[in-house]
Amino acid sequence: QVQLVESGGGLVQPGGSVTLSCSSSEIIPSLAAMGWYRQAPGQQREFIARITSGGDANSADSVTGRFTISRDNAKNTVYLQINSLKPEDTAVYYCYFRTRWGVYYWGQGTQVTVSS
Numbered sequence: 856q857v858q859l860v861e862s863g864g865g866l867v868q869p870g871g872s873v874t875l876s877c878s879s880s881e882i883i884p885s886l887a888a889m890g891w892y893r894q895a896p897g898q899q900r901e902f903i904a905r906i907t908s909g910g911d912a913n914s915a916d917s918v919t920g921r922f923t924i925s926r927d928n929a930k931n932t933v934y935l936q937i938n939s940l941k942p943e944d945t946a947v948y949y950c951y952f953r954t955r956w957g958v959y960y961w962g963q964g965t966q967v968t969v970s971s
Contacts, residue, residue: 857879857880857881857883857952857960858879858880858960859877859878859879859880859950859951859952859960859961859962859963860877860878860880860962860963861875861876861877861948861949861950861962861963861964861965862875862876862877862965863875863876863965864948864965864966864967865966865967865968866968866970867940867967867968867969868940868969868970868971869940869941869942869969869970869971870939870940871940871969872936872937872938872939872940873936873937873940873967874934874935874936874937875891875934875935875936875937875948875950875965875967876932876933876934877889877891877932877933877934877935877950877962878930878931878932879931879932879952879960881931882931883931883952883954883960884954885954885955885956886908886928886952886953886954886955887907887908887953887954887955888905888906888907888908888952888953889905889906889908889924889926889933889950889951889952889953890902890903890904890905890906890924890933890950890951890953891903891904891905891924891933891935891948891949891950891951892948892949892951893944893946893947893948893949893967894946894947894949894964895943895945895946895947898946900949901915901917901946902915903915903918903922903924903935903948904918904922904923904924904935905924906924906925906926906933908926908928910926912924912925921937921938921939922935922936922937922938923935923936923938924936933950933952935948935950937967940967940969941969942969942970943969944967944969945967945968945969945970946966946967947964947965947966947967948964948965948966948967949961949962949964950962
């Protein structure tokens with residue numbers, strides 16, 4: 856069974872930076888895209904960014920300029936770098952991998968808390 860393991864979350868001061876990572880337990884056949892969502896308490900999950908296996912990336916308008924998504928296909932890993940962190944960035948961040956056939960795999964979530 857494929858598992859996505861997330862790491863890198865924690866307590867960060869406002870204005871700081873954090874890099875999250877998400878790695879698959881095994882090679883996923885026909886991998887097409889990887890991405891990130893986040894969910895704040897009492898809120899629905901919000902799309903953050905996605906990147907194709909070929910390297911084409913996009914992000915939500917609300918986070919463009921502070922969030923950067925990248926990937927290392929050889930390591931079966933997708934990353935999310937967040938700069939200039941704000942308290943409203945506090946949320947659980949979830950990664951996903953998608954195959955060309957529409958199958959999704961999800962990470963367990965990692966907590967990012969932005970507070971002084």
